[in-house]
Amino acid sequence: MVDRNRRDKQQTLSPKPIETESFTDAAAAVARLEEIYARNTAFLRDRFEAYLKGESPTARVRAAYPFVRIVTETHERAVSSLSYGFVAGPGIYETTVTRPDLFRSYFLEQIGLLLANHGGPVEIGESNEPIPVHFAYRRDISSESGFSMSPSDQSLRDRFDTPDLATMDDAIVNGTLQLLSGAPMPLALFRAARVDYSLHRLYHYTGTDPEHFQKFVIFTNYQFYVDAFARICRERMEDGGAVGDAFVEPGNVIWHNKRLGTPGANGKAPDRMPQMPAFHLVEPDRGGITMINIGTGPSNARNITDHVAVMRPYAWLMLGHCAGLRNTQKLGDYVLAHGYAREDHVLDEELPLRVPIPALAEIQVSLEQAVSDVTHCTGTELKRIMRTGTVASVDNRNWEIGDHATIVRLLSQSRAVALDMESAAIAANGFRFRVPYGTLLCVSDKPLHGEIKLAGMAGEFYRRRVSQHLEIGLKALETLKSLERERLHSRKLRNFAEVAFQ
Numbered sequence: 001m002v003d004r005n006r007r008d009k010q011q012t013l014s015p016k017p018i019e020t021e022s023f024t025d026a027a028a029a030v031a032r033l034e035e036i037y038a039r040n041t042a043f044l045r046d047r048f049e050a051y052l053k054g055e056s057p058t059a060r061v062r063a064a065y066p067f068v069r070i071v072t073e074t075h076e077r078a079v080s081s082l083s084y085g086f087v088a089g090p091g092i093y094e095t096t097v098t099r100p101d102l103f104r105s106y107f108l109e110q111i112g113l114l115l116a117n118h119g120g121p122v123e124i125g126e127s128n129e130p131i132p133v134h135f136a137y138r139r140d141i142s143s144e145s146g147f148s149m150s151p152s153d154q155s156l157r158d159r160f161d162t163p164d165l166a167t168m169d170d171a172i173v174n175g176t177l178q179l180l181s182g183a184p185m186p187l188a189l190f191r192a193a194r195v196d197y198s199l200h201r202l203y204h205y206t207g208t209d210p211e212h213f214q215k216f217v218i219f220t221n222y223q224f225y226v227d228a229f230a231r232i233c234r235e236r237m238e239d240g241g242a243v244g245d246a247f248v249e250p251g252n253v254i255w256h257n258k259r260l261g262t263p264g265a266n267g268k269a270p271d272r273m274p275q276m277p278a279f280h281l282v283e284p285d286r287g288g289i290t291m292i293n294i295g296t297g298p299s300n301a302r303n304i305t306d307h308v309a310v311m312r313p314y315a316w317l318m319l320g321h322c323a324g325l326r327n328t329q330k331l332g333d334y335v336l337a338h339g340y341a342r343e344d345h346v347l348d349e350e351l352p353l354r355v356p357i358p359a360l361a362e363i364q365v366s367l368e369q370a371v372s373d374v375t376h377c378t379g380t381e382l383k384r385i386m387r388t389g390t391v392a393s394v395d396n397r398n399w400e401i402g403d404h405a406t407i408v409r410l411l412s413q414s415r416a417v418a419l420d421m422e423s424a425a426i427a428a429n430g431f432r433f434r435v436p437y438g439t440l441l442c443v444s445d446k447p448l449h450g451e452i453k454l455a456g457m458a459g460e461f462y463r464r465r466v467s468q469h470l471e472i473g474l475k476a477l478e479t480l481k482s483l484e485r486e487r488l489h490s491r492k493l494r495n496f497a498e499v500a501f502q
Contacts, residue, residue, distance in 0.1 A: 012062040015043045020069075020125030026112035029068070032124040033100040033107065036066035040126075044136035048160060061160050063136075065192040067127040068107075069094035069184065070114050070500075077117045083491045084502035085113025092184040093500065096129045096192035099199065102211060105285055106312055110188075110501045127192075130161035135196040139203055168194040170306075173432060174350050175495060188501035189434065190310055198307035205304060206278035206292060207250030207270055210311065214280055214288040216477045217308060217316040219301070221422050224466045225319060226279060226293045232470075233281050238263065244288060248280040276304050289477055294422060298344035298395050301425035309433035312502070314488055315363065315480050317438050318426045319473045322391065322418040323400070324443035325411055331446070332465050334386040334472075336367055337439035340424040341392035341414035347428050357424070357431050358492050362483060363438035363476075364388075370476040371440070374468060389417035391439060393424030400447040418443065434493040434502055440476075442469050 018036055023029035040063035047061045070093050077086050087093045100107055111122055133156075134141045156162065171177040172186045179185065190198075199210045220226065233247040233255070240258035247255040253267035276295060281288040292308075294300045308316070322335060329335075338359040342348075371386050372378055392414055399407060399419070411419065423439045430437025442465055480488060489502060 011059055013047070013057055013059040014062050014064075015040055018126055020123050022121035022123050024115060024121045026108050026115060029111050029122055029124050030100055030104055030107045033066045033068070033097055034104070036124070036126060037098065037100050040064065040066075040131060041136040044131060044133050044160070048133050048136070051159065057159055060158070061133075062130050064126045065096040065098055065129045065131055066100070067094050067096050067125055067129075068111065068187060069123040069125070070118065070120065070187065071123070072118055072120065078119070080113075080117055082113065083489055083494055084498065085110065085500055086117040087114075087185075087187070087500050088497040093187040094123075094184045095186060095188040095190075095499075095501065096127045097188075098131075098135070098192040098196050099210075102199075103312075114500055129167070129192060132163040132193065132196070133160040134163055135193065135200070139200070139209065163193070163197065165197075167191075168197050170194070170350065172499065186499050188499055195310045198310040201307045202278075202311075205274060205276045205307070207252075207274035208248055208278045208280065209252055212248040212252070212280040212282060212290075213278070213286070213308070213311045213313075214282065214290040215286050215312075215314040216289045216481065217313050218289065218291045218473055218477070219294050219304070219316060219318050219320075219422070219426055220291065221294060221296055221320040221420070222466075223293055225470055226277065226291055228466050228470050229281075229291045230279055232474075233279070236281075244281045244283060246282040248282060250274055250277045250279075276300060287481065289474065296397065297421050298346045298393060298425040301344075301422040302346040302429060305426055305429040305433070309429065309435060313435055315436040315438070315477070316426065316430060317363075317367075317440065317473055317476065318423045319469060320420060320422060320441055321444035322420040322423075322441035324418055324446045325392075326387065326417050329387065329417070329443050329446065331443055332385075333443045334371055334469075335391060335418040335439075335441040335443065336364065336371070336386060336388045337391040337418075337423060337427070337441070338364065338388050339390040340427055340439075341390055341411075341416050342424045342428060343392060343394045343410075344421065344425050345395055346425050347432065351428050351432050355431075357427050360436050360438065360492060362480065362488055363436055366476040366479040367438055367440050367472070369479065370472045373475060374472045387417045390415050391423050391441065392416040392419045393421055394419065395421065397421065431493060434489075434498075436480075436488055436493070438476075440469070440472065 043063050047057060072087055073090050075089050114122055173189050202210050236244050237247050237255040237257050245257050250273060251267055251270040253265055253269050255265045256262035276292055278290055278292045280290045294304050340357050342353055372382050377385055392411060418441055420441060427437045427439060
């Protein structure tokens with residue numbers, strides 16, 4: 001990265017520069033990332049807290065994110081069965097990084113693959129991307145430092161770097177990045193400040209810290225699923241079950257597994273539940289399951305997946321309810337999505353409608369097999385309770401009371417077998433962020449055929465189907481966990497010149 005110019009250095013108060021160094025060992029490279037990040041964020045916190053006590057800095061206070069860089073001069077690389085872990089060709093590739101403590105195993109894997117595939121060293125150093133002082137704090141600058149800033153407080157901005165949304169875009173993800181002549185090419189999908197932004201939003205929306213998020217994620221649009229998941233996980237903790245070391249609820253309430261000798265829960269639940277509460281069945285190396293109730297609507301679905309994506313999950317699934325659109329469907333039947341009619345409009349600019357969202361074979365097979373295993377149905381019997389087809393997602397919750405003839409025509413043209421509001425956004429953002437995705441819905445009403453979900457019907461339906469549906473989703477994820485990463489991370493998700501870090 002371009003060094004800060006002499007004038008800028010004279011006008012800022014910064015830690016002593018750390019020279020860029022080459023590494024041929026991934027562990028040593030990550031240790032240097034941790035050293036730079038820990039020192040620079042501590043520097044910002046110390047200066048900021050001194051500022052709060054009335055010590056005005058003599059110059060603008062600034063510390064930068066660490067970076068990873070690799071320089072290649074050839075198209076040659078080691079043969080790999082993975083669809084990531086290498087750069088496209090000769091050139092300079094780099095990215096800024098944040099929270100190497102949180103992403104340690106991820107960086108070890110990604111840097112290790114670069115070294116194995118290209119044979120040369122990686123360079124670690126300080127970038128010219130400033131760390132916003134807010135992001136020097138893990139959760140919230142106000143709660144951790146006692147600071148409360150009003151929009152009119154310009155003195156803080158004069159002394160410290162604050163979050164700048166202009167530098168936190170998704171140009172790399174969207175394929176719209178315009179590089180200046182001679183600028184390094186991207187090494188990762190997200191730069192450091194973009195990751196930090198999402199890490200802070202995750203706690204805001206879900207009520208749990210990013211440290212608890214697991215590599216396998218279930219999104220749902222009904223609290224019933226979350227209640228069932230929480231009940232299962234608490235029982236596992238209290239019974240000392242082999243699956244799961246801990247269970248985390250909003251407010252960072254942690255239930256420890258009796259098997260590990262620390263039974264019971266620590267922490268205090270929030271007075272009010274967050275907007276999209278998250279629950280985590282924690283396993284070593286983040287190998288467990290996170291479940292999030294995203295509520296209703298495509299905006300929520302897009303919002304939360306924008307932020308969960310920075311955690312680089314191995315897969316995410318949508319489990320929820322839908323309207324069945326075919327005469328042959330019954331309430332309680334399942335729908336396995338193999339395509340999406342995107343009428344939700346939340347990603348039209350970032351991912352144009354002309355872009356297909358393909359079904360991913362490994363996800364589809366795991367979901368279908370899980371339905372068969374849990375319901376004990378096979379062959380034509382399985383087809384009677386589960387349809388595979390197109391799911392239409394809309395942005396109008398009251399779509400069924402519009403122009404009925406037009407609605408029927410549009411749904412018929414798409415060959416849709418089910419309709420909801422969230423599945424297409426979750427799948428499309430999975431495609432966009434290179435996160436394997438899948439959808440298994442359960443028919444809870446059939447409005448085109450006069451079967452409207454009323455209060456009494458809904459209660460009985462939920463009691464009969466939620467537990468089974470959740471069991472299917474959990475079983476499918478257990479299958480996906482057993483797959484090698486190279487099989488799970490589909491090449492369908494790569495573009496022509498993909499970044500190395502996935």
